[in-house]
Amino acid sequence: MSTTLPFAPAEAHPNYLNANYGWKSWLFTTDHKRIALLYLFSITAFFFVGGAFAVGMRLNLLTPEGIFDHDTYNKLFTMHGIIMVFFFLVPSIPATLGNFLVPLMIGARDLAFPRINLLSWYLYIVGGIIALTAVVQGGVDTGWTFYAPFSSMYSNTHVILTAIGVFISGFSSILTGLNFIVTIHTMRAPGLTWNRLPLFVWGHYATSLIQVLGTPVIAITLVLLGLERLLHAGIFDPAVGGDPVLFQHLFWFYSHPAVYIMILPGMAVISEIIACFSRKSIFGYTFVAISSIAIAVLGFLVWGHHLFAAGQSMYASMAFSFLSFLVAIPSAIKVFNWTATMYKGSVSYETPMLYAFGFIGLFTIGGLTGLFLATMAIDVHVTDTYFVIAHFHYVMVGGMVMAYMGGIHFWFPKISGRMYPEGWAKFAALVVFVGFNLTFFPQFLLGYQGMPRRYAHYPAEFQVLNVMSSAGASILAIGYLIPMIYLGWAWRNGPSAPQNPWNAKGLEWEQSPTPPPTFNFEHQPVVNEPAYNYSGGESEVHIGG
Amino acid sequence: MTHPVESVKLYAAVFAALLALTLTTVAISKLELGEYNFIAAMTIAVLKGTLVVMFFMNVRHATSMTKLFVGAGFFWMAILLVFLLSDYLSRSWLPAPGWL
Amino acid sequence: MADSQSILAHAPELQHHFDDSAQQFESSTLGMWIFLVTEIMFFGGMFGAYTVYRNLYPEAFASTSRFMNVTVGAINTGVLIFSSFTMVMAVRSAQLGRKKALIAFLFLTLLLGCVFLGLKYVEYHEKWLDHHIPGSGFQYEDSRYVRQAQVLFFLYFAMTGMHAVHMVVGVGLLTTLIVMAARNRFSSAWFTPVEMIGLYWHFVDVVWIFLFPLLYLIGHTT
Numbered sequence: 001m002s003t004t005l006p007f008a009p010a011e012a013h014p015n016y017l018n019a020n021y022g023w024k025s026w027l028f029t030t031d032h033k034r035i036a037l038l039y040l041f042s043i044t045a046f047f048f049v050g051g052a053f054a055v056g057m058r059l060n061l062l063t064p065e066g067i068f069d070h071d072t073y074n075k076l077f078t079m080h081g082i083i084m085v086f087f088f089l090v091p092s093i094p095a096t097l098g099n100f101l102v103p104l105m106i107g108a109r110d111l112a113f114p115r116i117n118l119l120s121w122y123l124y125i126v127g128g129i130i131a132l133t134a135v136v137q138g139g140v141d142t143g144w145t146f147y148a149p150f151s152s153m154y155s156n157t158h159v160i161l162t163a164i165g166v167f168i169s170g171f172s173s174i175l176t177g178l179n180f181i182v183t184i185h186t187m188r189a190p191g192l193t194w195n196r197l198p199l200f201v202w203g204h205y206a207t208s209l210i211q212v213l214g215t216p217v218i219a220i221t222l223v224l225l226g227l228e229r230l231l232h233a234g235i236f237d238p239a240v241g242g243d244p245v246l247f248q249h250l251f252w253f254y255s256h257p258a259v260y261i262m263i264l265p266g267m268a269v270i271s272e273i274i275a276c277f278s279r280k281s282i283f284g285y286t287f288v289a290i291s292s293i294a295i296a297v298l299g300f301l302v303w304g305h306h307l308f309a310a311g312q313s314m315y316a317s318m319a320f321s322f323l324s325f326l327v328a329i330p331s332a333i334k335v336f337n338w339t340a341t342m343y344k345g346s347v348s349y350e351t352p353m354l355y356a357f358g359f360i361g362l363f364t365i366g367g368l369t370g371l372f373l374a375t376m377a378i379d380v381h382v383t384d385t386y387f388v389i390a391h392f393h394y395v396m397v398g399g400m401v402m403a404y405m406g407g408i409h410f411w412f413p414k415i416s417g418r419m420y421p422e423g424w425a426k427f428a429a430l431v432v433f434v435g436f437n438l439t440f441f442p443q444f445l446l447g448y449q450g451m452p453r454r455y456a457h458y459p460a461e462f463q464v465l466n467v468m469s470s471a472g473a474s475i476l477a478i479g480y481l482i483p484m485i486y487l488g489w490a491w492r493n494g495p496s497a498p499q500n501p502w503n504a505k506g507l508e509w510e511q512s513p514t515p516p517p518t519f520n521f522e523h524q525p526v527v528n529e530p531a532y533n534y535s536g537g538e539s540e541v542h543i544g545g
Numbered sequence: 546m547t548h549p550v551e552s553v554k555l556y557a558a559v560f561a562a563l564l565a566l567t568l569t570t571v572a573i574s575k576l577e578l579g580e581y582n583f584i585a586a587m588t589i590a591v592l593k594g595t596l597v598v599m600f601f602m603n604v605r606h607a608t609s610m611t612k613l614f615v616g617a618g619f620f621w622m623a624i625l626l627v628f629l630l631s632d633y634l635s636r637s638w639l640p641a642p643g644w645l
Numbered sequence: 646m647a648d649s650q651s652i653l654a655h656a657p658e659l660q661h662h663f664d665d666s667a668q669q670f671e672s673s674t675l676g677m678w679i680f681l682v683t684e685i686m687f688f689g690g691m692f693g694a695y696t697v698y699r700n701l702y703p704e705a706f707a708s709t710s711r712f713m714n715v716t717v718g719a720i721n722t723g724v725l726i727f728s729s730f731t732m733v734m735a736v737r738s739a740q741l742g743r744k745k746a747l748i749a750f751l752f753l754t755l756l757l758g759c760v761f762l763g764l765k766y767v768e769y770h771e772k773w774l775d776h777h778i779p780g781s782g783f784q785y786e787d788s789r790y791v792r793q794a795q796v797l798f799f800l801y802f803a804m805t806g807m808h809a810v811h812m813v814v815g816v817g818l819l820t821t822l823i824v825m826a827a828r829n830r831f832s833s834a835w836f837t838p839v840e841m842i843g844l845y846w847h848f849v850d851v852v853w854i855f856l857f858p859l860l861y862l863i864g865h866t867t
Contacts, residue, residue: 109661178680213683217690232781233779235800301624570858574715607674618686633700
């Protein structure tokens with residue numbers, strides 16, 4: 001079983017990077033791998049923009065009386081949320097790693113709709129530019145949740161402009177999801193049945209379902225909000241009999257499933273990494289695959305847990321609370337199965353695996369604290385406090401962003417044809433882990449002790465924990481900057497990578513050169529073995545038709 | 546390649562049925578039936594929609610996956626409507642007697 | 646499978662990342678249906694808002710239903726149903742390779758769509774004259790319900806307006822199809838855009854099939 005080619009410099013064979021040169025070949029490309037890189041660069045840029053707002057917030061929170069006035073602070077946390085949610089987390093893994101890898105993993109030459117894929121990126125860029133324009137013009141101060149009636153009637157910031165930016169980027173998300181669903185249904189290689197699909201693909205399929213079913217609802221919600229704001233006549237205005245809680249219902253109908261868009265791809269990456277670095281098939285493959293779909297479906301039934309304190313009926317709240325407990329089950333199944341995979345596996349500690357370990361621990365904490373919040377009796381005390389903020393940063397940053405970093409490192413050789421410096425990478429992973437926990441663990445305590453979120457100033461008794469959090473944030477920032485440097489360096493100067501440096505299973509590693517040629521495979525792959533067949537004796541993966 | 550060519554007769558029959566159902570629903574709406582006005586109108590609308598989806602959009606010859614997606618779309622909208630109503634309709638319910 | 650020889654020998658409309666025309670057609674169909682599912686959810690949000698407010702304000706709702714022009718609405722329903730029929734005939738003509746019939750039916754569909762939009766304009770104009778457009782100029786005849794009526798008219802305009810926007814897009818798409826057909830782009834071997842845009846057009850018809858009773862018919866007699 002040959003999984004590595006003889007050592008060859010990255011530039012030697014024709015690949016998707018050297019197939020064409022010039023800006024037109026990138027901006028008008030329909031190659032899913034190039035589009036993935038276009039996304040990678042733009043998403044990274046937005047990550048740092050969103051991070052800059054966070055820096056402003058944490059600087060402000062160093063002292064009880066802060067350095068910004070309330071209006072400015074409101075804009076900081078609003079724009080941090082909007083950029084991070086809509087322009088970083090939602091597209092992150094699907095648009096970069098998903099775009100690059102889904103066709104490769106299923107043995108296809110591209111996605112089903114390559115031009116729509118490019119359109120998706122342009123929509124993302126246009127939406128992002130519009131949102132940044134709103135930022136530059138003075139920003140928005142409604143919170144990323146845009147609650148009415150403040151956003152529809154009272155805020156005098158650029159609500160509509162921002163809403164348009166988010167609306168357009170929503171289409172980007174829908175089209176990506178649509179593309180993935182169709183591709184996975186119709187373009188799998190011969191022999192690649194659903195139960196042989198890599199869990200990365202299952203995870204992206206489930207994510208795509210959510211994108212397609214949920215995003216249109218926030219689209220219409222933003223339209224209604226914009227109309228109300230423009231016409232001063234509307235359905236969320238209590239003065240005319242409208243109900244602001246209806247806005248919250250419609251908003252969260254998407255935004256709760258959106259948080260599953262912001263974790264399922266991370267889980268998808270973790271499955272791949274853990275299987276590879278435990279040299280073992282994922283324990284309970286079927287359960288993990290089905291749990292992705294279960295999370296996608298159940299995730300649509302729980303949005304009311306954001307409205308426990310908003311005036312929602314007690315009975316509806318009880319139903320939503322119960323359903324929220326249920327949705328934790330498939331996530332827990334995954335964590336158990338990943339752990340069971342490592343048991344009696346041959347575990348090694350390369351950088352991607354370090355990020356995977358971090359993910360499992362931090363996602364578990366984040367997920368469990370979600371259960372606290374799903375419990376109505378606890379929620380009434382900690383809702384709208386830093387407890388909630390800590391919860392969602394544990395799952396989104398401790399979970400998803402760590403998975404993103406792990407995935408970028410894992411597939412960096414495949415994408416660039418080069419190896420990154422392992423020493424620096426491990427160091428950065430450690431810095432991220434320490435910085436993250438120092439930033440966000442104190443926030444659980446702050447929230448539990450009663451510090452509200454979205455407040456520019458706070459009582460002096462909370463200062464110590466806030467200073468710890470801000471100190472942690474500076475460490476975390478360094479942890480994210482270090483990979484920017486060494487990955488950028490490695491892209492041009494790193495040692496050439498063999499075809500399969502990790503000896504991983506999977507069509508992208510075994511059947512496609514590193515980096516892949518434009519049409520991915522020299523011969524149509526045919527699949528005759530289950531996924532993660534690390535212990536299978538002879539490889540039965542045939543080359544050719 | 547796509548689906549077998551249907552007869553004009555079939556399409557015309559569906560068309561005629563849709564027009565007839567439209568006239569029916571307008572006629573029924575002029576009667577005083579209380580709650581049943583809504584039920585009748587919605588039933589007829591569902592019938593008309595089904596005719597268009599099954600015959601004009603050819604879902605009756607489509608793959609099971611297509612049928613699943615069509616069903617899922619309507620089901621998901623139903624989730625939104627049902628859960629929304631579950632909040633608004635139950636807001637006026639008093640707590641159950643003897644509870645707490 | 647799909648090696649260089651078969652790629653050279655394939656049908657002209659087959660894109661290179663597909664193995665064969667059947668796979669491409671299956672992808673197009675599934676893709677269009679998924680898009681239509683997103684449209685169901687898009688309109689679904691407004692149907693949700695409508696459901697909530699109809700439930701909260703049944704008397705106001707009954708009051709405003711007097712001002713809905715049932716005749717125009719019914720005619721428009723008939724017009725759209727007719728246009729769905731002509732659309733399906735257009736697809737059939739494409740299947741049979743009949744270019745002239747295809748163009749004729751597409752044109753009829755487009756015409757009927759424009760009739761719909763014209764009648765919609767007439768209705769909106771009526772509402773404008775009645776001061777029923779939500780906003781600063783809104784006035785309502787029954788002072789008991791003047792607040793809720795504004796909410797309900799807002800929903801009326803939002804739902805029918807969004808539907809009309811989709812009709813306008815549909816008219817544009819039909820124009821594109823007519824131009825393509827005139828340029829001999831379609832044959833009985835390949836007419837996928839006709840079928841896909843047909844699906845879109847029928848979907849817009851289905852939305853109206855539900856809008857019509859909900860906005861025009863129910864509540865007249867409450």
